[in-house]
Amino acid sequence: MPDQSPLLSLSKLSLRFKGQPVCAVEDVSLSVAAGEILCVVGESGCGKSVTAMALMGLLPPGAAEIHGGVMTFDGQAFDLTKDRVPSDLRGGRIAMIFQEPMTSLNPVFRVGEQIAESVQRHSGCSRGDARLRSLEMLRCVGLPSPERLLDQYPHQFSGGQRQRVMIAMALANDPRLLIADEPTTALDVTIQAQILNLIRDLQRDTGMGTIMITHDLGVVADVADTVAVMYGGHIVESGPMTEIFENPQHPYTIGLMASVPRLSGPRQRLTTINGTVPSIRQMPSGCRFRTRCAFAAETCSTRPAQAEVGPDHSVACHFAPLEQMLKVAG
Ligand SMILES: Nc1ncnc2c1ncn2[C@@H]1O[C@H](COP(=O)(O)OP(=O)(O)O)[C@@H](O)[C@H]1O
Ligand SMILES: [Mg+2]
Incomplete structure (x- = not known):
């Protein structure tokens, strides 16, 4: 250990x-x-x-x-x-x-x-x-x-x-x-x-x-053993590796996951990420992922704080944990 x-x-x-x-x-x-x-x-x-x-x-x-x-x-x-x-x-x-x-x-x-x-x-x-x-x-x-x-x-x-x-x-x-x-x-x-x-x-x-x-x-x-997911110069999600793969909570992490096989269980395609990382001159204020995020809303123009969603698992998203959003999105 x-x-x-x-x-x-x-x-x-x-x-x-x-x-x-x-x-x-x-x-x-x-x-x-x-x-x-x-x-x-x-x-x-x-x-x-x-x-x-x-x-x-x-x-x-x-x-x-x-x-x-x-x-x-x-x-x-x-x-x-x-x-x-x-x-x-x-x-x-x-x-x-x-x-x-x-x-x-x-x-x-x-x-x-x-x-x-x-x-x-x-x-x-x-x-x-x-x-x-x-x-x-x-x-x-x-x-x-x-x-x-x-x-x-x-x-x-x-x-x-x-x-x-x-x-x-x-x-x-x-x-x-x-x-x-x-x-x-x-x-x-x-x-x-x-x-x-x-x-x-x-x-x-x-x-x-x-x-x-x-x-x-x-x-x-x-x-x-552990993972830090980076987007646009921010860490958007971090946690133990199995937790990140089995229970990803940031829309960016979920998007990344959609392109690789899951570690176990049925493969779920939740979403894919459209577009590319904006250049530093086009970086949006607030959440830097919001220009590509399926869940983006007005609140995302302010920067989300890191929130604990599980032991050693934190996510910088206004909507974390995402379960509610995913239910709405079907
Ligand atoms: N020497 C540099 N001068 C100006 N901008 C830079 C320089 N090096 C990196 N950058 C910018 O910093 C950002 C992060 O780059 P980098 O750390 O190389 O990305 P990654 O390793 O994740 O692919 C990019 O927007 C890149 O253009
Ligand atoms: Mg590099």
Whole structure:
């Protein structure tokens, strides 16, 4: 059972990009415990990556203004509006993997050197020990003949192998927290499943907390303990994974669910989501989902507060819980 005290918590992160009329991410709170996988899910453009970058102190300098947000990691609190996230956390106690490994692997260095360099930077160990650790990690992520691979360059690997190398590099310093931003999106389906299984197995072995960012509810069903659903820079629903799948309460979550098989029981098609995520310049006031919501009413022009609809299950919708609405809608 995961330890319940959060390893990382983020409270009310709000940030706005220069020149944009509204915050790209607004009042986003989430938390993840050691040994737990939190999936942050939502369509493209909902603010998932930007939230992760803010946590890591990786937002492009000068491009975004953080208006609020406190991150607590391992008992240490950082006011993200003014404190810098210490660089020794990044790649050390907090590791990150991205969608496209080629953007984080340097094409001109052998992969063994790249993993070893990261190990040496964070642990200060000898070159020899760092090389041994690299070898151990390549073996641990299931790459064949790791001795030979140490001396190869990133372009000599397939997409799936490169993602394994990235995972080896991310986990080489025994992070307490892994942030994985769409780590399987660029891979084909069978490789996706292998990489997800690998991350889940390593996560169980090490007890690290994990924030998995995805737009794919299949990934959520495969790996999540808890889920935060993002829409238009807001968290619209969050709760335990089974609760989100079996008892979704936000019209956006329900819409997302309509496109994937249910975990169990008869498949119900409640609604589908028309249209696309509005651009930041066209973002409606109040509930940002209201321009696409089948239940939208006048009251939705004011922003709904988060309401508890069950244990650890909260929803930001004026009509939550939705049972009454669904009866009316038939
Ligand atoms: N460097 C940037 N400058 C301006 N706007 C940005 C920048 N990066 C992201 N955004 C905007 O922030 C919003 C959220 O983007 P992002 O976090 O990448 O979405 P997701 O990861 O959920 O697909 C989008 O509206 C996007 O256009
Ligand atoms: Mg993204």
